[in-house]
Amino acid sequence: xxxxxxxxxxxxxFDSITAVDHLDLTIDRGxxxxxxxxxxxxxxxTIRMLAxxxxxxxxxxxxxxxxxxxxxxxxxxxxGYVMQxxxxxxxxxxxxxxxxxxxxxxxxxxxxxxxxxxxEVLDVVGLAPHADRLVMTYSGGMKKRLELAxxxxxxxxxxxxxxxxxxxxxxxxxxxxxHVRGLRDGGVTVLLATNYLDEADRICDxxxxxxxxxxxxxxxxxxxxxxxxxxVLLVSTSERERLMQSVGNAPWVTRxxxxxxxxxxxVVDASVALPALMRLALDAGIVLERLSYTQxxxxxxxxxxxxxxxxxxx
Amino acid sequence: xxxxxxxxxxxxxxWFIMLRRERLSLVFSLVQPxxxxxxxxxxxxxxxxxxxIGTADYLAFxxxxxxAFTVVGNGVSSAMPLLFDKEDGYLEKLMAMPISRSSxxxxxxxYQTVLLAGQVILVLAVAFAMGVRLAAGPAGFLVLMxxxxxxxxxxxxxxxxxxxxxxxxxxxxxxxxxxxxxxxxISNAFVPFDAMPGWMAAIARLNPLSYAIGTMRILxxxxxxxxxxxxxxxxxxxxxxxxxxxxxxxxxHTGGRVG
Numbered sequence: 001x002x003x004x005x006x007x008x009x010x011x012x013x014f015d016s017i018t019a020v021d022h023l024d025l026t027i028d029r030g031x032x033x034x035x036x037x038x039x040x041x042x043x044x045x046t047i048r049m050l051a052x053x054x055x056x057x058x059x060x061x062x063x064x065x066x067x068x069x070x071x072x073x074x075x076x077x078x079x080g081y082v083m084q085x086x087x088x089x090x091x092x093x094x095x096x097x098x099x100x101x102x103x104x105x106x107x108x109x110x111x112x113x114x115x116x117x118x119x120e121v122l123d124v125v126g127l128a129p130h131a132d133r134l135v136m137t138y139s140g141g142m143k144k145r146l147e148l149a150x151x152x153x154x155x156x157x158x159x160x161x162x163x164x165x166x167x168x169x170x171x172x173x174x175x176x177x178x179h180v181r182g183l184r185d186g187g188v189t190v191l192l193a194t195n196y197l198d199e200a201d202r203i204c205d206x207x208x209x210x211x212x213x214x215x216x217x218x219x220x221x222x223x224x225x226x227x228x229x230x231x232v233l234l235v236s237t238s239e240r241e242r243l244m245q246s247v248g249n250a251p252w253v254t255r256x257x258x259x260x261x262x263x264x265x266x267v268v269d270a271s272v273a274l275p276a277l278m279r280l281a282l283d284a285g286i287v288l289e290r291l292s293y294t295q296x297x298x299x300x301x302x303x304x305x306x307x308x309x310x311x312x313x314x
Numbered sequence: 315x316x317x318x319x320x321x322x323x324x325x326x327x328x329w330f331i332m333l334r335r336e337r338l339s340l341v342f343s344l345v346q347p348x349x350x351x352x353x354x355x356x357x358x359x360x361x362x363x364x365x366x367i368g369t370a371d372y373l374a375f376x377x378x379x380x381x382a383f384t385v386v387g388n389g390v391s392s393a394m395p396l397l398f399d400k401e402d403g404y405l406e407k408l409m410a411m412p413i414s415r416s417s418x419x420x421x422x423x424x425y426q427t428v429l430l431a432g433q434v435i436l437v438l439a440v441a442f443a444m445g446v447r448l449a450a451g452p453a454g455f456l457v458l459m460x461x462x463x464x465x466x467x468x469x470x471x472x473x474x475x476x477x478x479x480x481x482x483x484x485x486x487x488x489x490x491x492x493x494x495x496x497x498x499x500i501s502n503a504f505v506p507f508d509a510m511p512g513w514m515a516a517i518a519r520l521n522p523l524s525y526a527i528g529t530m531r532i533l534x535x536x537x538x539x540x541x542x543x544x545x546x547x548x549x550x551x552x553x554x555x556x557x558x559x560x561x562x563x564x565x566x567h568t569g570g571r572v573g
Binding site for chain 1: 317320321323324325327328331332335336395398399401402403406407408409410411412413
């Protein structure tokens with residue numbers, strides 16, 4: 001099966017900055033694929049190239065089998081692009097229903113089907129009860145959902161979502177995730193750009209971590225985390241250097257990192273490593289102020305591949 | 315073609331819904347030229363030397379000038395929503411849709427022409443009630459509306475070109491605020507060429523507005539003269555040139571993108 005989105009060495013430079021640098025992407029039909037990275041990593045630039053809005057400096061990309069530069073119109077007919085921002089000017093003095101109906105016509109939904117299609121997508125995102133209110137009076141979450149509805153009007157094969165839950169409260173984020181899962185279950189392929197670890201972890205089937213325009217690693221969230229190791233011990237101590245030296249060669253340690261005040265000790269199994277660490281600290285006379293352990297998160301994956309934490313990078 | 319028409323109508327629908335929600339703005343727009351005609355026309359008429367303008371009927375003389383003033387005055391608001399779409403990112407969203415780029419600006423021409431037609435018909439009705447008759451008769455009315463449509467096209471295209479060329483709306487409003495009134499004063503809107511100093515008349519003859527006003531003034535005061543096709547022709551050529559200019563700036567702004 002040919003992939004739905006295929007980017008090969010996709011590159012875009014702005015003056016002296018290379019925003020996207022030889023990026024390879026392969027997205028299969030029916031999956032929710034994540035682009036995870038800090039602000040400025042090149043996520044939006046990548047999406048804009050795939051959405052035919054930006055010409056690549058070099059490299060190629062095919063979406064739904066069509067080249068994004070040579071067959072732009074064919075691509076535009078098959079994609080939905082939900083941008084990061086919501087619109088003041090674009091929705092000025094329009095009700096939700098009017099805004100959606102106008103865009104339905106712009107996607108060439110047949111005139112007699114426009115009303116029904118608009119009502120259908122408003123219902124999908126839960127805006128049906130508010131359809132006849134002015135968009136200017138919507139909350140941030142409702143505006144985001146309206147944009148999502150507009151992205152569904154022409155039943156796209158692939159949907160590009162740029163930071164779909166940016167600025168939303170917890171409830172609205174969960175609602176947005178439910179919508180995205182529902183779309184996937186309905187057969188829509190989704191490419192989702194995010195800098196939220198939990199968002200990528202919860203709704204992406206696979207993801208690529210992107211940093212400084214380069215793909216750092218790709219895989220399912222579970223596989224990426226598995227690659228980090230079994231567990232992570234998080235240790236606070238005033239003697240970081242000594243602790244890191246002491247545990248560095250221990251057989252139960254796979255890797256040690258200290259991106260911030262807390263020392264991250266990656267181990268195969270915390271239940272074995274915890275007593276071993278305590279014994280080692282006692283023997284070496286290192287005072288441990290705090291000790292806890294967790295399963296690796298995508299933050300650990302980012303740390304493993306870039307040497308920085310995603311939270312800091314952003 | 316059917317798809318293109320659907321796009322233009324959908325985008326125009328947006329403008330008309332906005333207009334309907336801003337009824338007060340609609341009322342002011344509609345009555346403004348009539349107010350000008352009555353108060354400016356009647357007042358100034360008493361102070362004007364009939365020999366300078368070549369007719370004793372100042373109201374009929376100034377009617378085309380006031381129509382041109384209305385079109386130019388609407389120029390700023392014609393480009394404003396598209397300027398805001400550009401700054402807001404909504405233009406970018408439209409660009410990602412499978413639509414013809416031309417439908418975006420054509421929808422605005424369509425809207426402006428309909429709005430202007432309403433304003434002009436109202437001011438003509440007021441002029442009629444005040445005793446002004448078109449020398450060219452009822453058919454002249456149609457040609458006059460054609461001149462209004464061409465002028466609307468020219469002015470809207472010029473302001474759109476500016477909107478897409480400027481770095482931000484500050485420059486847009488600075489330029490339009492500066493240029494709008496001088497554009498009228500340096501034309502034959504209120505004063506005929508013959509009454510101007512020679513150098514000023516020379517500049518005014520380069521102003522496309524003068525040809526729109528000239529066309530309408532011939533229709534109102536003189537009827538079907540041989541000069542009519544000339545002024546109408548220059549007006550049409552100016553509109554075409556400004557349209558090319560607007561299209562160029564639009565393409566330049568949306569350039570760097572694909573197709």
